[in-house]
Amino acid sequence: MDKSVIGLVVFIAAYIGGRLISERALKILNENQKAKLVDGFSKYRIFSLIGVIALVILHFAVQSLMPNSYFASFHIFVGILVLYLLLSSLYSYNKLKNLEMPDKYINQFLLSTLVQYIGIFVFFGFLINRQ
Numbered sequence: 001m002d003k004s005v006i007g008l009v010v011f012i013a014a015y016i017g018g019r020l021i022s023e024r025a026l027k028i029l030n031e032n033q034k035a036k037l038v039d040g041f042s043k044y045r046i047f048s049l050i051g052v053i054a055l056v057i058l059h060f061a062v063q064s065l066m067p068n069s070y071f072a073s074f075h076i077f078v079g080i081l082v083l084y085l086l087l088s089s090l091y092s093y094n095k096l097k098n099l100e101m102p103d104k105y106i107n108q109f110l111l112s113t114l115v116q117y118i119g120i121f122v123f124f125g126f127l128i129n130r131q
Contacts, residue, residue, distance in 0.1 A: 003126045003129060004123075004126050004127050006126055007122055007123040007124070007125065007126025007127060008123060008126075010119055010122045010123060010126075011119040011120060011122065011123035012119070013119065014115050014116055014118055014119020014120075014122070015116055015119055017115050017116075017119075018112040018113070018115040018116035018119070019112070019116075021108055021111055021112040021115060022108070022109070022112040024108070025104075025105050025108030025109060025112065028102060028104050028105045028108065029101070029102070029105055033101060033102070033105075036099055036101075037096075037099065037101065040095055040098075040099045041092075041095065044091070044092070044095070048088065051084060051088070055077075055080060055081060055084060058077075058080065059073070059077040062076055062077065074127070074128070075128075078124050078128075081120075081124075085117060085120070089113055089117075092109070092113075093106070093109075093110070096109060
């Protein structure tokens with residue numbers, strides 16, 4: 001079996017696991033806190049989507065500027081992705097603190113994020129190792 005397929009399976013499992021943790025964490029919140037959470041992150045969802053689209057466009061732009069250097073462009077893409085994920089996580093963490101969400105919920109959010117990021121990094125690790 002191709003190593004990238006193994007990485008993809010790990011990524012999917014980690015993503016599902018992270019989502020299950022997130023869904024279970026919502027049970028910690030009361031209705032007012034849930035409404036506050038949805039309202040607090042409404043603009044973030046739009047900007048997050050724009051960030052992902054910009055990241056994909058940037059990846060293809062770098063590949064077209066460096067067509068003979070897939071390995072270098074891939075590393076640039078992964079580096080920017082890591083930076084984006086870190087900034088996104090820091091923003092979300094600070095937003096949860098500002099919204100005064102319970103610490104138990106924030107800890108579950110952090111665990112969910114960690115599980116999903118491990119899946120992403122394992123997947124990219126397998127892709128890099130394949131090259």
